[in-house]
Amino acid sequence: MSWNIIGHDWAVNLLKTNIRKGHRPHAYLITGPQQVGRRTLALRLAQALNCTQATEPGEICGTCRSCDQIGRMQHPDLEVVQAEHHGGTLKVDQIREMQHRLALTPYEAEFRIALLFRFEEAHNSAANALLKSLEEPPKHVILILTADSTESLPGTIVSRCQAINLRSVPLDTIKHGLVSDWDLSPEDAAYYAQICGGRPGLAIALHQNVNMANQRRTWLDDQLIMLSATRVERFAYAEQLVKKVDQDGSKESLLDQLQLWQSFWRDIYLAGIQPNNKIINIDKSTEIERLSNQVDTATAIKTIKALQKTMELIQKNANLRLALEILLLDMPHHYEYPSTKV
DSSP, X not given: OOOOOSSOHHHHHHHHHHHHTTOOOSEEEEEOSTTSSHHHHHHHHHHHHHOSSOSSTTOOOSOSHHHHXXXXXXXXXXXXXXXXXXXXXXXXXXXXXXXXXXXXXOSSXXXXXXXXXXXXXXXXXXXXXXXXXXHSOOTTEEEEEEESOGGGSOHHHHTTSEEEEOOOOOHHHHHHHHHHHHOOOHXXXXXXXXXXXXXXXXXXXXXXXXXXXXXXXXXXXXXXXHTTOOHHHHHHHHHHHHHHHHHHTOSHHHXXXXXXXXXXXXXXXXXXXXXXXXXXXXXXXXXXXXXHHHSOHHHHHHHHHHHHHHHHHHHTTOOHHHHHHHHHHHSOOOOOOOSOOO
């Protein structure tokens, strides 16, 4: 069995070569955008390190007890550590509990492996506590961290890991992977590859989850509606978003929505500077073309930056209502969208 990852061949080959040569760093740091493949690569690395029936070092059989349990994140020698929800905080107590368990001899595998997902959400005290494991790692322990970027982590953490920076995957690579590995038709694969923005995990999630695909369309419609909404309606929508976060107990959905809006405005910017540019949100191509003729490129860039700033404020636990109200009030008022107000 191959590592079964869409794209990132260079990273897979690097990790396989390291294992084959017996070069196993005690800590890895896999960075890149959400749903680009960080978690999948971390799991495949863990499987390759502990596979009991591999044809050669670095390969994965996919069928042994170890591969199966690691794939389901239920292996007795596997620790999975992350904040309770996306946008939450990874706490120092979680790190200390992990360190206590990692000190034990492996139960059945060659290595005890700790997967620390979304480590950019770690509290400063948690990051500081992890330094002990990075500086004095037990011989049987390997740590695998994921994060959005090296810049979001303390330099002391980054310098003690082998960093692997995953980038967006080319459209054709995603399309081919969806056809060969997920049995999608060429037409469906082309559609999902186009709208995922270089993130194979998002393409797969949208294909598998009808509710997620419907939610995406609703978010895009909401963005269009907001462009013709009054100040009162924009305030009301901000309040609606805050209530949704309170109900969910997580900011994950809101951050996904703002990221989608950002990709939409990127499309408007690209369509404005050159009509033949490929856009991501092809199902809104008519609206994007119309908006690119109404909104100048400076306004599109300003909106993209405003969305980025708002996402950063939300991740830093700034006042949520205030951040959303400022964002919505500053959005352009150039477009009449024929739909019922939200």
